[in-house]
Amino acid sequence: MKKLVNDPSDYVDEMLEGMVAAYPDRVRRLDGTKVLVRSDAPVDGKVGVVSGGGSGHEPTHAGYIGDGMLDGAAAGEVFTSPTADELNEMVRACDAGEGVLCVVKNYEGDVMNFDTAAEMAEMEDVEVAQVVVNDDVAVEDSLYTSGRRGVCGTILVHKAVGAKAADGGSLEEVQAVGEKVIDNVRTMGMALTSCITPEKGEETFDLGEDEIELGIGIHGEPGTERTEMMTADEVAEHLTENVLADLDPDDGDDVVSIVNGMGGTPLSELFIVNRKVQEILDDRGLETWDAWVGDYMTSLDMMGCSVTVCRVDDELKELLGAAVDTPALKR
Amino acid sequence: MKKLVNDPSDYVDEMLEGMVAAYPDRVRRLDGTKVLVRSDAPVDGKVGVVSGGGSGHEPTHAGYIGDGMLDGAAAGEVFTSPTADELNEMVRACDAGEGVLCVVKNYEGDVMNFDTAAEMAEMEDVEVAQVVVNDDVAVEDSLYTSGRRGVCGTILVHKAVGAKAADGGSLEEVQAVGEKVIDNVRTMGMALTSCITPEKGEETFDLGEDEIELGIGIHGEPGTERTEMMTADEVAEHLTENVLADLDPDDGDDVVSIVNGMGGTPLSELFIVNRKVQEILDDRGLETWDAWVGDYMTSLDMMGCSVTVCRVDDELKELLGAAVDTPALKR
Amino acid sequence: MADESVQREALITAIENVAARIEDEKSHLTDLDSAIGDADHGNNMYRGFSAVAEKTDEFEEMSPAEVVKTVGTTIIGNVGGAAGPLYGGSLMTASQELEGGITTETSVAFAEAYLDKVQDRGDAPIGAKTMVDALVPAVHTYKKSIEHDDLPPLTAFAKAVEGARRGVAFTVPIKATKGRASFLGWRSVGHQDPGATSTLFIMEEILATAEE
Amino acid sequence: MADESVQREALITAIENVAARIEDEKSHLTDLDSAIGDADHGNNMYRGFSAVAEKTDEFEEMSPAEVVKTVGTTIIGNVGGAAGPLYGGSLMTASQELEGGITTETSVAFAEAYLDKVQDRGDAPIGAKTMVDALVPAVHTYKKSIEHDDLPPLTAFAKAVEGARRGVAFTVPIKATKGRASFLGWRSVGHQDPGATSTLFIMEEILATAEE
Numbered sequence A, B: 001m002k003k004l005v006n007d008p009s010d011y012v013d014e015m016l017e018g019m020v021a022a023y024p025d026r027v028r029r030l031d032g033t034k035v036l037v038r039s040d041a042p043v044d045g046k047v048g049v050v051s052g053g054g055s056g057h058e059p060t061h062a063g064y065i066g067d068g069m070l071d072g073a074a075a076g077e078v079f080t081s082p083t084a085d086e087l088n089e090m091v092r093a094c095d096a097g098e099g100v101l102c103v104v105k106n107y108e109g110d111v112m113n114f115d116t117a118a119e120m121a122e123m124e125d126v127e128v129a130q131v132v133v134n135d136d137v138a139v140e141d142s143l144y145t146s147g148r149r150g151v152c153g154t155i156l157v158h159k160a161v162g163a164k165a166a167d168g169g170s171l172e173e174v175q176a177v178g179e180k181v182i183d184n185v186r187t188m189g190m191a192l193t194s195c196i197t198p199e200k201g202e203e204t205f206d207l208g209e210d211e212i213e214l215g216i217g218i219h220g221e222p223g224t225e226r227t228e229m230m231t232a233d234e235v236a237e238h239l240t241e242n243v244l245a246d247l248d249p250d251d252g253d254d255v256v257s258i259v260n261g262m263g264g265t266p267l268s269e270l271f272i273v274n275r276k277v278q279e280i281l282d283d284r285g286l287e288t289w290d291a292w293v294g295d296y297m298t299s300l301d302m303m304g305c306s307v308t309v310c311r312v313d314d315e316l317k318e319l320l321g322a323a324v325d326t327p328a329l330k331r
Numbered sequence C, D: 001m002a003d004e005s006v007q008r009e010a011l012i013t014a015i016e017n018v019a020a021r022i023e024d025e026k027s028h029l030t031d032l033d034s035a036i037g038d039a040d041h042g043n044n045m046y047r048g049f050s051a052v053a054e055k056t057d058e059f060e061e062m063s064p065a066e067v068v069k070t071v072g073t074t075i076i077g078n079v080g081g082a083a084g085p086l087y088g089g090s091l092m093t094a095s096q097e098l099e100g101g102i103t104t105e106t107s108v109a110f111a112e113a114y115l116d117k118v119q120d121r122g123d124a125p126i127g128a129k130t131m132v133d134a135l136v137p138a139v140h141t142y143k144k145s146i147e148h149d150d151l152p153p154l155t156a157f158a159k160a161v162e163g164a165r166r167g168v169a170f171t172v173p174i175k176a177t178k179g180r181a182s183f184l185g186w187r188s189v190g191h192q193d194p195g196a197t198s199t200l201f202i203m204e205e206i207l208a209t210a211e212e
């Protein structure tokens, strides 16, 4: 296993030290935890916006701490939800009295730990609200599954709720914005290779030279389907068509698109995919109001990509287009 | 070979189409070329700043087109210098009458093609100046080599000269700023794996499971030394110590540091490296005025990193800290 | 049953044995969680139980109920993921049943409360391919053996472990409808559930401790 | 020598043979440029000479000097990298020597001008492990065979090709001090230079064409 690491069991701790060392004016670490918050948290007069999850998805989440986006981000071990006590500390550190919105991705571990943390915070009179992101279309949402995964569309939720909070929105208003994005965003991903976690030291699943995995998540687990190698155009078509079929936008709708790299894929290939994604959106009569191409929510060194499409109205355009100043996203 | 590609011989063309499709308001493509320029080029009253080189280093170069940085970027085939005629077209498209500065990396192909292009542009009365970046310390600069490579420190040259030009600097002043950065910046890189080019379809060199390559460039060629696997801290020490030994800064100097990913390495690992880099800079009495961590100048899917240290004075701080609005870098 | 200090010593010994077993099985649990998950269950459990094992000195001052509760809070604070709240939160809640000490009656109440909390928290029915599929046969067998068959607790618990073992085997051929494995849909069939497996290992060590 | 249209036809045939040879050798040149470079020389040359081969219709209207000049500009506009300006720019400049047509004398002048331009542009001396190491023995042998030994051009050129072959072999055991390979320092020793190799292939095809 070839990684730039020291002792693998120090992976997350050292990563956080490196982040704080890079952005000492932007973030501080809560003592004895794996939580980073804005250096000036809690920010007076503003609803706090926090998120968190396993490590290994960088820049998600701490890369989005700053004006107009997150006040705090909790890092769990690689691919492991942070513990409830640390989430509670984060919520309390980001509460200026206006309440805190937690952006939670739909994984049982994330939801249970955030739920427990919310209970703990409320016992100390912090008002906590939550939105649960479930934008992945690869998995059916039914009584017979644990629902859909929260994947790259989460970044648009972070951006919109962060902007609403920065604009003085109340906790209810900020939560409503989050729900609005969730209602309007869909994503699907694929992988050319698995990823290697620092503790396991091997790929989490084996793909042959001629195989790809469709319907992947962000935790290195197998996808919904293994199939033959596809061209970039075929991948773009498969992902985008599935997303649009589920989102079912109308002709003339404005959208935000994201072609997101899983970590190991070169940026040039993401642009090759974007070329076909934009062609499909255009053919469907959709107007791409903003296109994002890059690594926003990764899975360590996995090669692959996901396509996100989010329908946007004037409110969401204003919020998604608002100024933001974080290490990983600026406008 | 697993890549998100269609026909490998269309790689660069489709990547450029995907870029223009992502940023239609920011850039346009010069017909029949692989050159992208600002949509509003040439910008009146301003020295034009252009660069270019082989593809495969994204976001370098076109990711840096915009206010405060590049007016134009020429893409060659993967790892291949663009042709002189296209560089000439780019220079001419970015000339508003104040002259054009070309930021050239020190590779014989890049230098020869930019030189020819400058001759061609001057025949049409365009004033062209040039700076040649050679920040890599891994190779000795002597009569017996072709000099040092231009690598990630080039991004700081782009930023500083772009800011000086945006501030109304003359061609001579802009060039002088470029030379100043070049005098004060040093870089060294290493690789855990080679990279796979779309046309060749295989790794350009073979590294065993327990081997790494020190002193690499950005074109997938072998480095200066192959050695045993190192920890992240050992890598950070090796690269930073070599850079500092060559730069020889004084106690109390301010610096900008860059921990740059070669493309395939997860962001979390770059932060682990940054942790030790900042420790070393601090131990040496240097003040990190700004720390960059991310993929700035890559080598397709290569796993590895480079460390850049640039000594900065008040002028460079102003220029490096100035507002900039490009796809890959914003302030 | 024996007095409080004997119960506490037995708990502490069980904890140490469980921690050692989890360490031995870390790779195996990781492998199970690779086939139908994100390859972290082994590390998560190891991290949590190592933290628990480090507290054995503190436990010397506590009642059995407090020991169990502290194991729960330590797991919540160290394991993370889905298993953290499920193991930890359930131990915390169920520990209340042991406030009068560990007796045959309170051990049944504890087992039931533990299972209830796991199902309340995780909302998984039987047959969802989770730890519940190891717990339900274990708890049902334990309760029935004691309350209906008048078996001694040690015998009842040995039967419960056998029930858990069948539960773990049962997770293999079914489709996951809860947890991360449910994202794999039909592809989850044919793979053993990691959380059910770690539950079995823990129960086996508790039984081994009790048999000494 | 023959008249202009015969010269032109010979040039066009040589160009077609060179393009075919470069296509056949694309992988091999790529492999050479992987060991001590960035694995693009084969593709660069293939792309350039394919573009040249597509212009054979245009060539029908041109003088031999114009054909050679156009080959040069086409290479500059298509090859990129280090080889583009070196091959293309030198052909462009040296083509001026052929303005009176291809004669024994002008062919020597052409060869010298070509080598001069490569060394002027690239600043590489002999022994830097570049295409210059194939060109210098070839040009020196050609000039000497014609001007001092009064050999017929075809014989002189065959000897020149043999000289280039020795030059290519000579690049193997020496350390690169120009070009990308120089970044490898001592590690470049033991590997054959790609640009010298493609130069040899091109010369071999020109010789084969002339021999028909």
Ligand SMILES: Nc1ncnc2c1ncn2[C@@H]1O[C@H](COP(=O)(O)OP(=O)(O)O)[C@@H](O)[C@H]1O
Pocket: A079, A080, A081, A107, A108, A109, A110, C033, C037, C038, C040, C041, C044, C045, C080, C081, C082, C083, C084, C086, C118, C121, C122, C123, C124, C129, C130, C131, C132, C178, C179, C180, C193, C194, C195, C196
């Ligand atoms: N909703 C649930 N109810 C009961 N058990 C669950 C539930 N979700 C997950 N589990 C259990 O947790 C185990 C996975 O634990 P772990 O890998 O540590 O967490 P994660 O899935 O968050 O990575 C599964 O094997 C399963 O037994």
Ligand SMILES: Nc1ncnc2c1ncn2[C@@H]1O[C@H](COP(=O)(O)OP(=O)(O)O)[C@@H](O)[C@H]1O
Pocket: B079, B080, B081, B107, B108, B109, B110, D033, D037, D038, D040, D041, D044, D080, D081, D082, D083, D084, D086, D118, D121, D122, D123, D124, D129, D130, D131, D132, D178, D179, D180, D193, D194, D195, D196
């Ligand atoms: N300065 C130089 N002078 C002469 N030949 C050179 C010089 N630099 C490079 N070359 C030749 O160019 C070849 C490499 O060409 P190519 O791989 O196409 O370009 P690049 O090195 O830019 O990738 C080398 O093998 C060498 O023969």
Ligand SMILES: [Mg+2]
Pocket: A054, A079, A080, A081, A109, C038, C040, C081, C082
């Ligand atoms: Mg997990």
Ligand SMILES: [Mg+2]
Pocket: B054, B079, B080, B081, B109, D038, D040, D081, D082
């Ligand atoms: Mg090249």
Ligand SMILES: [Mg+2]
Pocket: C033, C037, C038, C039, C040, C041, C081, C180
């Ligand atoms: Mg897991």
Ligand SMILES: [Mg+2]
Pocket: D033, D037, D038, D039, D040, D041, D081, D180
């Ligand atoms: Mg090359």
